[in-house]
Amino acid sequence: MSLDINQHEILLQIRHLNKNFGGLQAISDVTLDLPAGIITTLVGPNGAGKTTLFNLITGHLIPSSGTVHWLGQSLKGIEPWKIARMGIARTFQDLRLFSQMTVEENIMTVMERSAWLWQGGRASALQRVGEILAETQLADKRHERAVDLAYAERKFLSLARIMASKAKLWLLDEPASGLDPRSFERFVGLLRNYAARGITICIIEHNLDIVIKLSDRVAFLDQGKLLAQGSSQDILKDPHLAAIYFGDRS
Ligand SMILES: Nc1ncnc2c1ncn2[C@@H]1O[C@H](COP(=O)(O)OP(=O)(O)OP(=O)(O)O)[C@@H](O)[C@H]1O
Ligand SMILES: [Mg+2]
Known part of the structure; x- marks a missing residue:
């Protein structure tokens, strides 16, 4: 079944970005x-x-030219923290957790930043932390410092922080790299769940298994250019793109 993206509201619109x-x-x-x-x-x-494309969307880099609009509003000149508050949350390739803080504190900092969204106050925020910890299977690590977590747990903590943000759009930079197969299944299930609840996700991913399992649509970038977009089958079966992806440009 082909996916008609025209039926969906455009949240983020990128035009001629350089x-x-x-x-x-x-x-x-x-x-x-x-x-x-x-x-x-x-x-x-x-x-x-x-x-770089993520950095241009989130205000961490300023475009040389071109535009990014979020819900019809230009993001030009808006600082990263304001863009996050507008509903665009991201993870980083290098995670950027607060390594000396506990798991719970890492999640709470996001909630404090978006405290205006947590009208129920601290009690409801703590209840939400409990739910997030259960979903990411970090409940028994709640009081451990981020630095003491295993690699997969740190990846899930990075995801937990985005879950706490209440953002509408999640930009995930290689969130599943290095996960073992079991964590990987859990990770795919979690993202699918949130997508079904209305979260829009853009994910950078090298693992083609995840690309196939997760994507409604794939956008293929090479040397800064968007070469193609379509279903994962269409993109991954294209021999020209496969040659670029696997490093054979002959
Ligand atoms: N701040 C910067 N200053 C100078 N060059 C940069 C900067 N950020 C990225 N680049 C360069 O821009 C190009 C694109 O980098 P980018 O990190 O966006 O690639 P990527 O697709 O995320 O790669 P990877 O899969 O390795 O994470 C690279 O050649 C990189 O060296
Ligand atoms: Mg990268």
Whole structure:
């Protein structure tokens, strides 16, 4: 069954976006929509510009030219923390947890930042932390410091923080890299669950198994250019894209 993305409201609209670092064009004339309720996967070889695209959306980098609109509003010149408050949350490739804080404290900091959304106050925030800990299976690690967690647990904590944010759009930068197969299944289930509850997800992922299991739509970037977008089957079976992805450009 093909997916008609035109039926979905466009949350994020990217038009002719460019980003140069000196002589390097890291993002080149990218035009892309992120429709509500759709899981979009960004794939492409190392250095394709995937993280740069996230940084341009979230205000961590300023575009050389082009536009990004969120719910019809231009994000030009808006600081990252304000963009986060507008409903766009992200994870980082290097996780950026508060390593000396406990699991619970790492989650609570997100809630304090978006305290205006937690009208029920601290009691309801704590109840929500409990739910998130259960969903990410971190309940028995609640009082451990982030630095003492296993790798997969740190990945889930990064996800737990985004779950606490109440954002509408999640931008996830390689959230599943290095997960063992069991954690990986749990991770896919968790994201599917949140997507079914109305969260829109854009995920950067190298693991093609996850790309196939998770994506409603795949966008393929190479050398800053959006080469193709479509269903995971269409994109992954394209021999030209496969050659680029697996490093054979001949
Ligand atoms: N702040 C920066 N200053 C200069 N060059 C940068 C900067 N950020 C990224 N680049 C360069 O831009 C290009 C795209 O980098 P980016 O990190 O977006 O790639 P990526 O697709 O996320 O790769 P990976 O899969 O390895 O994470 C690379 O050549 C990178 O070296
Ligand atoms: Mg990257």
